[in-house]
Amino acid sequence: MSFLLGLGIGIFLGAFFFYRRHRWARKETKEAFEEIEEALQRLVGGKELNPGLGLGLPFRGRKVANLIRTTHQSLRSLQEESREENARVRAVLEGMVDGLVYLDQEGRLLLANREAIRLLELPAKRWMRGHFEELLRNEESKSLLRRCLKDRRRQDLEMEHHNAVLEMSAVPLEEKGVNRGAILVLRDVTSLRELQTGRRAFVANVSHEFRTPLTAILGYLETVLHDPDMPREERVRILERVFAQAQRLEALVLDLLQLARIESSPESGSQRKIFSPRVLMGFVVEAFRPQALEKSIELSLEDAEAPARILSDEDAVRQILENLVSNAIRYTPEGGRVRLRCKALGEDLCFEVEDTGIGIAPQHLSRIFERFYRTDPARTRFQGGTGLGLAIVKHLSQRLGGRVQVRSEVGEGSTFSLHLPGTVLKDE
Ligand code: ADP
Numbered sequence: 425m426s427f428l429l430g431l432g433i434g435i436f437l438g439a440f441f442f443y444r445r446h447r448w449a450r451k452e453t454k455e456a457f458e459e460i461e462e463a464l465q466r467l468v469g470g471k472e473l474n475p476g477l478g479l480g481l482p483f484r485g486r487k488v489a490n491l492i493r494t495t496h497q498s499l500r501s502l503q504e505e506s507r508e509e510n511a512r513v514r515a516v517l518e519g520m521v522d523g524l525v526y527l528d529q530e531g532r533l534l535l536a537n538r539e540a541i542r543l544l545e546l547p548a549k550r551w552m553r554g555h556f557e558e559l560l561r562n563e564e565s566k567s568l569l570r571r572c573l574k575d576r577r578r579q580d581l582e583m584e585h586h587n588a589v590l591e592m593s594a595v596p597l598e599e600k601g602v603n604r605g606a607i608l609v610l611r612d613v614t615s616l617r618e619l620q621t622g623r624r625a626f627v628a629n630v631s632h633e634f635r636t637p638l639t640a641i642l643g644y645l646e647t648v649l650h651d652p653d654m655p656r657e658e659r660v661r662i663l664e665r666v667f668a669q670a671q672r673l674e675a676l677v678l679d680l681l682q683l684a685r686i687e688s689s690p691e692s693g694s695q696r697k698i699f700s701p702r703v704l705m706g707f708v709v710e711a712f713r714p715q716a717l718e719k720s721i722e723l724s725l726e727d728a729e730a731p732a733r734i735l736s737d738e739d740a741v742r743q744i745l746e747n748l749v750s751n752a753i754r755y756t757p758e759g760g761r762v763r764l765r766c767k768a769l770g771e772d773l774c775f776e777v778e779d780t781g782i783g784i785a786p787q788h789l790s791r792i793f794e795r796f797y798r799t800d801p802a803r804t805r806f807q808g809g810t811g812l813g814l815a816i817v818k819h820l821s822q823r824l825g826g827r828v829q830v831r832s833e834v835g836e837g838s839t840f841s842l843h844l845p846g847t848v849l850k851d852e
Pocket of ligand 1: 751755781782792793796798800812813814815
Protein backbone atom coordinates (compact mmCIF):
# COMPACT_ATOMS: atom_id res chain seq x y z
CA MET A 425 0.00 0.00 0.00
CA SER A 426 2.68 2.39 1.06
CA PHE A 427 4.54 1.26 -2.02
CA LEU A 428 1.59 2.17 -4.19
CA LEU A 429 1.20 5.49 -2.40
CA GLY A 430 4.90 6.19 -2.87
CA LEU A 431 4.64 5.31 -6.58
CA GLY A 432 1.56 7.51 -6.99
CA ILE A 433 3.27 10.47 -5.28
CA GLY A 434 6.35 9.80 -7.41
CA ILE A 435 4.34 9.77 -10.67
CA PHE A 436 2.46 12.90 -9.63
CA LEU A 437 5.66 14.78 -8.72
CA GLY A 438 7.33 13.59 -11.95
CA ALA A 439 4.38 14.77 -14.04
CA PHE A 440 4.27 18.07 -12.13
CA PHE A 441 7.99 18.83 -12.64
CA PHE A 442 7.83 17.77 -16.32
CA TYR A 443 4.89 20.10 -16.87
CA ARG A 444 6.68 23.01 -15.09
CA ARG A 445 9.92 22.51 -17.02
CA HIS A 446 8.04 22.32 -20.31
CA ARG A 447 6.18 25.57 -19.52
CA TRP A 448 9.42 27.32 -18.56
CA ALA A 449 11.12 26.12 -21.74
CA ARG A 450 8.20 27.43 -23.84
CA LYS A 451 8.28 30.73 -21.99
CA GLU A 452 12.08 31.09 -22.43
CA THR A 453 11.89 30.35 -26.17
CA LYS A 454 9.08 32.90 -26.59
CA GLU A 455 11.08 35.60 -24.76
CA ALA A 456 14.20 34.77 -26.74
CA PHE A 457 12.27 35.12 -30.01
CA GLU A 458 10.85 38.42 -28.87
CA GLU A 459 14.31 39.76 -27.95
CA ILE A 460 15.80 38.65 -31.28
CA GLU A 461 12.81 40.04 -33.17
CA GLU A 462 13.17 43.41 -31.46
CA ALA A 463 16.92 43.46 -32.18
CA LEU A 464 16.25 42.71 -35.87
CA GLN A 465 13.68 45.48 -36.01
CA ARG A 466 16.20 47.91 -34.53
CA LEU A 467 18.76 46.74 -37.08
CA VAL A 468 16.38 47.33 -39.98
CA GLY A 469 15.28 50.65 -38.55
CA GLY A 470 18.91 51.80 -38.22
CA LYS A 471 18.60 52.17 -34.44
CA GLU A 472 21.16 51.34 -31.76
CA LEU A 473 21.00 47.76 -30.36
CA ASN A 474 20.16 47.09 -26.74
CA PRO A 475 23.55 46.81 -24.90
CA GLY A 476 22.42 43.74 -22.96
CA LEU A 477 21.22 41.92 -26.09
CA GLY A 478 21.48 38.14 -25.73
CA LEU A 479 22.93 38.13 -22.19
CA GLY A 480 20.00 36.26 -20.68
CA LEU A 481 19.59 33.87 -23.60
CA PRO A 482 20.72 30.27 -23.85
CA PHE A 483 23.81 29.40 -25.86
CA ARG A 484 22.17 29.34 -29.33
CA GLY A 485 20.30 32.54 -28.62
CA ARG A 486 23.56 34.28 -27.62
CA LYS A 487 25.13 33.11 -30.91
CA VAL A 488 22.29 34.66 -32.92
CA ALA A 489 22.51 37.86 -30.86
CA ASN A 490 26.27 38.07 -31.60
CA LEU A 491 25.60 37.63 -35.30
CA ILE A 492 23.08 40.48 -35.14
CA ARG A 493 25.65 42.63 -33.33
CA THR A 494 28.34 41.94 -35.98
CA THR A 495 25.88 42.70 -38.79
CA HIS A 496 24.96 45.89 -37.01
CA GLN A 497 28.63 46.96 -36.81
CA SER A 498 29.37 46.23 -40.50
CA LEU A 499 26.21 48.08 -41.48
CA ARG A 500 27.32 51.05 -39.37
CA SER A 501 30.77 51.25 -40.95
CA LEU A 502 29.28 50.87 -44.45
CA GLN A 503 26.88 53.72 -43.70
CA GLU A 504 29.74 55.84 -42.35
CA GLU A 505 31.83 55.19 -45.47
CA SER A 506 28.98 56.05 -47.77
CA ARG A 507 28.22 59.21 -45.75
CA GLU A 508 31.86 60.31 -46.08
CA GLU A 509 31.87 59.48 -49.78
CA ASN A 510 28.70 61.52 -50.23
CA ALA A 511 30.17 64.44 -48.29
CA ARG A 512 33.30 64.33 -50.50
CA VAL A 513 31.25 64.30 -53.71
CA ARG A 514 29.06 67.16 -52.37
CA ALA A 515 32.12 69.21 -51.40
CA VAL A 516 33.64 68.73 -54.87
CA LEU A 517 30.35 69.61 -56.57
CA GLU A 518 29.72 72.69 -54.44
CA GLY A 519 33.35 73.80 -54.81
CA MET A 520 33.07 73.79 -58.59
CA VAL A 521 32.81 77.18 -60.26
CA ASP A 522 30.73 75.58 -63.02
CA GLY A 523 27.17 74.42 -62.64
CA LEU A 524 26.63 70.67 -62.90
CA VAL A 525 23.45 68.63 -63.26
CA TYR A 526 23.19 64.86 -63.42
CA LEU A 527 20.14 63.36 -65.15
CA ASP A 528 19.05 59.74 -65.47
CA GLN A 529 18.28 58.17 -68.87
CA GLU A 530 14.66 59.34 -68.60
CA GLY A 531 15.72 62.95 -68.08
CA ARG A 532 15.01 63.18 -64.35
CA LEU A 533 17.37 65.39 -62.32
CA LEU A 534 19.25 63.31 -59.75
CA LEU A 535 21.87 65.82 -58.72
CA ALA A 536 22.50 69.54 -59.14
CA ASN A 537 25.08 71.75 -57.47
CA ARG A 538 24.39 75.24 -56.10
CA GLU A 539 25.72 77.05 -59.19
CA ALA A 540 23.47 74.97 -61.48
CA ILE A 541 20.47 75.67 -59.23
CA ARG A 542 21.30 79.39 -59.45
CA LEU A 543 21.93 79.53 -63.19
CA LEU A 544 18.95 77.37 -64.16
CA GLU A 545 16.72 78.95 -61.48
CA LEU A 546 15.64 75.52 -60.27
CA PRO A 547 12.95 75.57 -57.60
CA ALA A 548 14.85 75.21 -54.32
CA LYS A 549 13.28 72.00 -52.99
CA ARG A 550 11.27 70.62 -55.88
CA TRP A 551 13.99 69.87 -58.41
CA MET A 552 15.15 66.53 -57.03
CA ARG A 553 13.95 63.72 -59.34
CA GLY A 554 11.82 66.19 -61.30
CA HIS A 555 11.92 65.95 -65.11
CA PHE A 556 13.99 68.57 -66.94
CA GLU A 557 11.08 69.29 -69.30
CA GLU A 558 9.08 70.59 -66.33
CA LEU A 559 11.92 72.12 -64.32
CA LEU A 560 13.84 74.08 -66.94
CA ARG A 561 12.39 77.36 -68.13
CA ASN A 562 14.56 77.99 -71.10
CA GLU A 563 13.52 76.34 -74.36
CA GLU A 564 17.07 76.32 -75.78
CA SER A 565 18.49 74.37 -72.85
CA LYS A 566 15.59 71.92 -72.98
CA SER A 567 16.15 71.18 -76.64
CA LEU A 568 19.89 70.75 -75.95
CA LEU A 569 19.11 68.04 -73.38
CA ARG A 570 16.47 66.45 -75.60
CA ARG A 571 19.01 66.09 -78.41
CA CYS A 572 21.71 64.77 -76.09
CA LEU A 573 19.46 62.10 -74.52
CA LYS A 574 18.05 61.07 -77.89
CA ASP A 575 21.19 61.08 -80.08
CA ARG A 576 23.54 60.07 -77.24
CA ARG A 577 26.05 62.67 -78.49
CA ARG A 578 27.63 65.69 -76.79
CA GLN A 579 25.79 68.94 -77.47
CA ASP A 580 27.11 72.48 -76.86
CA LEU A 581 25.33 75.77 -76.68
CA GLU A 582 25.99 79.40 -75.82
CA MET A 583 22.99 81.49 -74.95
CA GLU A 584 21.98 84.78 -73.40
CA HIS A 585 19.97 84.50 -70.24
CA HIS A 586 18.91 87.49 -68.11
CA ASN A 587 21.80 89.72 -69.26
CA ALA A 588 24.24 86.86 -68.70
CA VAL A 589 25.97 84.70 -71.30
CA LEU A 590 25.85 80.99 -70.45
CA GLU A 591 27.90 78.26 -72.02
CA MET A 592 26.30 74.80 -71.75
CA SER A 593 27.49 71.31 -72.60
CA ALA A 594 25.30 68.21 -72.34
CA VAL A 595 27.33 65.00 -72.32
CA PRO A 596 25.80 61.48 -72.46
CA LEU A 597 27.10 59.02 -69.85
CA GLU A 598 27.73 55.37 -70.56
CA GLU A 599 29.20 52.58 -68.50
CA LYS A 600 30.12 49.31 -70.24
CA GLY A 601 27.59 50.05 -72.95
CA VAL A 602 24.82 50.81 -70.46
CA ASN A 603 23.03 54.16 -70.78
CA ARG A 604 23.64 56.08 -67.55
CA GLY A 605 21.83 59.29 -68.44
CA ALA A 606 23.74 62.53 -69.00
CA ILE A 607 25.42 65.45 -67.31
CA LEU A 608 24.85 69.10 -68.08
CA VAL A 609 27.74 71.50 -67.41
CA LEU A 610 26.99 75.23 -67.27
CA ARG A 611 29.42 78.13 -67.17
CA ASP A 612 28.75 81.84 -66.76
CA VAL A 613 31.00 83.39 -69.42
CA THR A 614 29.57 86.92 -69.23
CA SER A 615 32.76 88.62 -68.04
CA LEU A 616 34.89 86.63 -70.50
CA ARG A 617 32.68 87.69 -73.40
CA GLU A 618 32.68 91.29 -72.15
CA LEU A 619 36.46 91.17 -72.05
CA GLN A 620 36.59 89.84 -75.60
CA THR A 621 34.11 92.47 -76.80
CA GLY A 622 36.14 95.16 -75.01
CA ARG A 623 39.32 93.91 -76.64
CA ARG A 624 37.74 93.92 -80.09
CA ALA A 625 36.42 97.45 -79.52
CA PHE A 626 39.88 98.51 -78.32
CA VAL A 627 41.57 97.12 -81.44
CA ALA A 628 38.95 98.86 -83.61
CA ASN A 629 39.52 102.13 -81.72
CA VAL A 630 43.29 101.90 -82.01
CA SER A 631 43.04 101.21 -85.75
CA HIS A 632 40.72 104.17 -86.13
CA GLU A 633 43.03 106.46 -84.13
CA PHE A 634 45.98 105.43 -86.32
CA ARG A 635 44.11 105.67 -89.57
CA THR A 636 43.12 109.32 -89.21
CA PRO A 637 46.64 110.84 -88.93
CA LEU A 638 48.05 108.27 -91.38
CA THR A 639 45.44 109.18 -94.00
CA ALA A 640 46.24 112.87 -93.44
CA ILE A 641 50.00 112.26 -93.78
CA LEU A 642 49.52 110.26 -96.99
CA GLY A 643 47.23 112.96 -98.42
CA TYR A 644 49.68 115.78 -97.65
CA LEU A 645 52.66 113.86 -99.03
CA GLU A 646 50.76 113.01 -102.19
CA THR A 647 49.97 116.68 -102.72
CA VAL A 648 53.63 117.63 -102.35
CA LEU A 649 54.82 114.79 -104.60
CA HIS A 650 52.37 115.58 -107.38
CA ASP A 651 53.21 119.26 -107.49
CA PRO A 652 56.92 119.71 -108.06
CA ASP A 653 56.40 123.41 -108.74
CA MET A 654 54.71 124.09 -105.43
CA PRO A 655 55.98 127.30 -103.84
CA ARG A 656 58.42 126.75 -101.03
CA GLU A 657 56.24 128.36 -98.32
CA GLU A 658 53.30 126.17 -99.30
CA ARG A 659 55.47 123.05 -99.15
CA VAL A 660 56.82 124.02 -95.73
CA ARG A 661 53.27 124.62 -94.48
CA ILE A 662 52.18 121.15 -95.65
CA LEU A 663 55.26 119.48 -94.23
CA GLU A 664 54.58 121.14 -90.88
CA ARG A 665 51.16 119.51 -90.91
CA VAL A 666 52.75 116.18 -91.76
CA PHE A 667 55.10 116.70 -88.82
CA ALA A 668 52.17 117.49 -86.46
CA GLN A 669 50.32 114.35 -87.55
CA ALA A 670 53.46 112.25 -87.12
CA GLN A 671 53.84 113.70 -83.62
CA ARG A 672 50.26 112.70 -82.90
CA LEU A 673 51.04 109.16 -84.01
CA GLU A 674 54.12 109.11 -81.81
CA ALA A 675 52.11 110.36 -78.79
CA LEU A 676 49.54 107.64 -79.44
CA VAL A 677 52.18 104.91 -79.62
CA LEU A 678 53.85 106.19 -76.43
CA ASP A 679 50.54 106.30 -74.53
CA LEU A 680 49.58 102.83 -75.75
CA LEU A 681 52.95 101.46 -74.68
CA GLN A 682 52.62 103.10 -71.30
CA LEU A 683 49.12 101.72 -70.77
CA ALA A 684 50.34 98.23 -71.69
CA ARG A 685 53.29 98.61 -69.31
CA ILE A 686 51.05 99.69 -66.41
CA GLU A 687 48.62 96.86 -67.01
CA SER A 688 51.32 94.19 -67.16
CA SER A 689 53.48 95.47 -64.30
CA PRO A 690 53.04 93.82 -60.89
CA GLU A 691 50.99 95.76 -58.35
CA SER A 692 53.65 95.58 -55.65
CA GLY A 693 54.97 98.71 -54.00
CA SER A 694 58.52 97.97 -55.20
CA GLN A 695 58.77 101.42 -56.84
CA ARG A 696 57.93 103.32 -53.68
CA LYS A 697 60.34 105.80 -52.19
CA ILE A 698 60.31 108.85 -49.96
CA PHE A 699 60.03 112.18 -51.76
CA SER A 700 58.77 115.71 -51.36
CA PRO A 701 55.45 116.42 -53.06
CA ARG A 702 56.34 120.13 -53.08
CA VAL A 703 59.48 119.57 -55.13
CA LEU A 704 57.60 117.25 -57.48
CA MET A 705 54.79 119.78 -58.03
CA GLY A 706 57.42 122.48 -58.66
CA PHE A 707 58.94 120.38 -61.46
CA VAL A 708 55.55 119.72 -63.05
CA VAL A 709 54.54 123.39 -63.00
CA GLU A 710 57.87 124.46 -64.52
CA ALA A 711 57.58 121.81 -67.24
CA PHE A 712 54.19 123.18 -68.33
CA ARG A 713 55.01 126.87 -67.91
CA PRO A 714 55.76 127.37 -71.67
CA GLN A 715 52.47 125.75 -72.75
CA ALA A 716 50.51 127.85 -70.24
CA LEU A 717 52.27 131.03 -71.36
CA GLU A 718 51.44 130.27 -74.97
CA LYS A 719 47.73 130.37 -74.07
CA SER A 720 48.12 133.17 -71.52
CA ILE A 721 46.95 130.78 -68.83
CA GLU A 722 47.92 131.55 -65.26
CA LEU A 723 49.49 128.37 -63.92
CA SER A 724 50.01 128.45 -60.16
CA LEU A 725 51.06 126.20 -57.30
CA GLU A 726 49.48 126.03 -53.84
CA ASP A 727 51.65 124.00 -51.53
CA ALA A 728 51.27 125.70 -48.15
CA GLU A 729 49.41 122.68 -46.72
CA ALA A 730 51.59 120.09 -48.44
CA PRO A 731 53.46 117.63 -46.19
CA ALA A 732 57.26 117.57 -46.32
CA ARG A 733 57.58 113.92 -47.28
CA ILE A 734 55.43 111.15 -48.65
CA LEU A 735 56.04 107.49 -49.45
CA SER A 736 54.80 106.54 -52.91
CA ASP A 737 55.86 105.84 -56.49
CA GLU A 738 57.25 109.22 -57.54
CA ASP A 739 57.30 108.48 -61.30
CA ALA A 740 53.68 107.35 -61.25
CA VAL A 741 52.54 110.42 -59.26
CA ARG A 742 54.47 112.68 -61.64
CA GLN A 743 52.86 111.01 -64.68
CA ILE A 744 49.38 111.46 -63.19
CA LEU A 745 49.95 115.14 -62.39
CA GLU A 746 51.46 115.77 -65.83
CA ASN A 747 48.43 114.22 -67.57
CA LEU A 748 45.98 116.20 -65.42
CA VAL A 749 47.82 119.53 -65.82
CA SER A 750 48.24 118.93 -69.56
CA ASN A 751 44.47 118.34 -69.89
CA ALA A 752 43.68 121.36 -67.71
CA ILE A 753 45.72 123.61 -70.02
CA ARG A 754 44.35 121.95 -73.17
CA TYR A 755 40.71 122.35 -72.14
CA THR A 756 41.02 125.86 -70.70
CA PRO A 757 40.55 128.78 -73.09
CA GLU A 758 43.09 131.59 -73.35
CA GLY A 759 43.35 133.80 -70.30
CA GLY A 760 42.09 131.09 -67.93
CA ARG A 761 43.60 129.74 -64.73
CA VAL A 762 45.05 126.36 -63.72
CA ARG A 763 46.00 125.57 -60.11
CA LEU A 764 47.92 122.63 -58.78
CA ARG A 765 47.57 122.08 -55.06
CA CYS A 766 48.27 119.44 -52.47
CA LYS A 767 47.26 118.93 -48.87
CA ALA A 768 47.56 116.26 -46.22
CA LEU A 769 44.46 114.79 -44.58
CA GLY A 770 45.97 112.88 -41.69
CA GLU A 771 47.98 110.07 -43.28
CA ASP A 772 46.32 110.58 -46.66
CA LEU A 773 47.45 112.91 -49.36
CA CYS A 774 45.26 114.76 -51.81
CA PHE A 775 46.47 116.46 -54.99
CA GLU A 776 44.10 118.71 -56.91
CA VAL A 777 44.28 120.15 -60.40
CA GLU A 778 41.69 122.88 -60.84
CA ASP A 779 40.98 124.75 -64.05
CA THR A 780 38.59 127.42 -65.27
CA GLY A 781 38.13 125.59 -68.58
CA ILE A 782 35.24 124.36 -70.69
CA GLY A 783 34.04 121.87 -68.07
CA ILE A 784 32.50 118.43 -68.58
CA ALA A 785 28.76 117.74 -68.84
CA PRO A 786 27.39 115.33 -66.16
CA GLN A 787 26.56 112.57 -68.67
CA HIS A 788 30.27 112.29 -69.60
CA LEU A 789 31.73 112.33 -66.11
CA SER A 790 31.57 108.60 -65.47
CA ARG A 791 33.02 107.75 -68.87
CA ILE A 792 35.96 110.09 -69.40
CA PHE A 793 38.35 107.59 -67.77
CA GLU A 794 37.60 104.99 -70.46
CA ARG A 795 40.15 104.55 -73.23
CA PHE A 796 39.51 106.81 -76.21
CA TYR A 797 36.40 108.34 -74.67
CA ARG A 798 36.07 111.99 -75.60
CA THR A 799 33.29 114.40 -74.78
CA ASP A 800 33.68 116.01 -78.17
CA PRO A 801 35.74 113.72 -80.42
CA ALA A 802 36.34 116.13 -83.32
CA ARG A 803 37.34 119.03 -81.08
CA THR A 804 39.58 117.15 -78.66
CA ARG A 805 41.36 115.24 -81.42
CA PHE A 806 42.06 118.56 -83.06
CA GLN A 807 43.50 119.75 -79.75
CA GLY A 808 46.05 116.98 -79.89
CA GLY A 809 44.89 114.54 -77.23
CA THR A 810 45.35 110.80 -77.66
CA GLY A 811 42.21 109.93 -75.70
CA LEU A 812 44.31 107.79 -73.35
CA GLY A 813 45.49 110.37 -70.80
CA LEU A 814 42.77 109.78 -68.20
CA ALA A 815 42.79 106.00 -68.73
CA ILE A 816 46.50 106.11 -67.80
CA VAL A 817 45.67 108.33 -64.79
CA LYS A 818 43.04 105.88 -63.59
CA HIS A 819 45.25 102.82 -63.96
CA LEU A 820 48.20 104.47 -62.29
CA SER A 821 46.18 105.72 -59.33
CA GLN A 822 44.76 102.22 -58.83
CA ARG A 823 48.29 100.83 -58.87
CA LEU A 824 49.16 103.32 -56.14
CA GLY A 825 46.22 102.13 -54.06
CA GLY A 826 44.53 105.48 -54.56
CA ARG A 827 41.63 106.89 -56.52
CA VAL A 828 40.97 109.76 -58.84
CA GLN A 829 37.78 111.84 -58.86
CA VAL A 830 36.38 114.73 -60.83
CA ARG A 831 33.99 117.60 -60.14
CA SER A 832 33.01 119.78 -63.05
CA GLU A 833 30.56 122.32 -64.34
CA VAL A 834 30.15 123.13 -68.00
CA GLY A 835 31.55 126.59 -68.77
CA GLU A 836 32.95 126.99 -65.25
CA GLY A 837 35.80 124.50 -65.07
CA SER A 838 36.87 121.16 -63.61
CA THR A 839 38.74 119.88 -60.59
CA PHE A 840 40.47 116.52 -60.72
CA SER A 841 41.64 115.13 -57.39
CA LEU A 842 44.00 112.28 -56.63
CA HIS A 843 43.74 110.63 -53.18
CA LEU A 844 46.68 108.60 -51.98
CA PRO A 845 45.83 106.92 -48.67
CA GLY A 846 48.50 106.19 -46.07
CA THR A 847 51.35 107.93 -47.91
CA VAL A 848 52.07 110.93 -45.63
CA LEU A 849 55.12 110.52 -43.40
CA LYS A 850 55.29 112.24 -40.01
CA ASP A 851 57.93 114.94 -39.58
CA GLU A 852 60.85 113.74 -37.47
P1 ADP B 1 42.44 113.39 -74.40
O1 ADP B 1 43.76 112.98 -74.89
O2 ADP B 1 41.39 113.40 -75.45
O3 ADP B 1 42.49 114.61 -73.58
P2 ADP B 1 41.90 112.11 -71.92
O4 ADP B 1 41.76 110.68 -71.60
O5 ADP B 1 43.01 112.84 -71.27
O6 ADP B 1 41.99 112.19 -73.48
O7 ADP B 1 40.55 112.85 -71.58
C1 ADP B 1 39.34 112.27 -72.03
C2 ADP B 1 38.32 113.36 -72.31
O8 ADP B 1 37.93 113.98 -71.09
C3 ADP B 1 38.85 114.48 -73.17
O9 ADP B 1 38.73 114.15 -74.52
C4 ADP B 1 37.96 115.63 -72.75
O10 ADP B 1 36.76 115.55 -73.48
C5 ADP B 1 37.67 115.34 -71.30
N1 ADP B 1 38.55 116.11 -70.36
C6 ADP B 1 39.64 115.68 -69.73
N2 ADP B 1 40.17 116.62 -68.92
C7 ADP B 1 39.37 117.71 -69.05
C8 ADP B 1 39.37 119.00 -68.47
N3 ADP B 1 40.28 119.41 -67.58
N4 ADP B 1 38.38 119.84 -68.83
C9 ADP B 1 37.42 119.47 -69.70
N5 ADP B 1 37.38 118.24 -70.27
C10 ADP B 1 38.34 117.39 -69.97
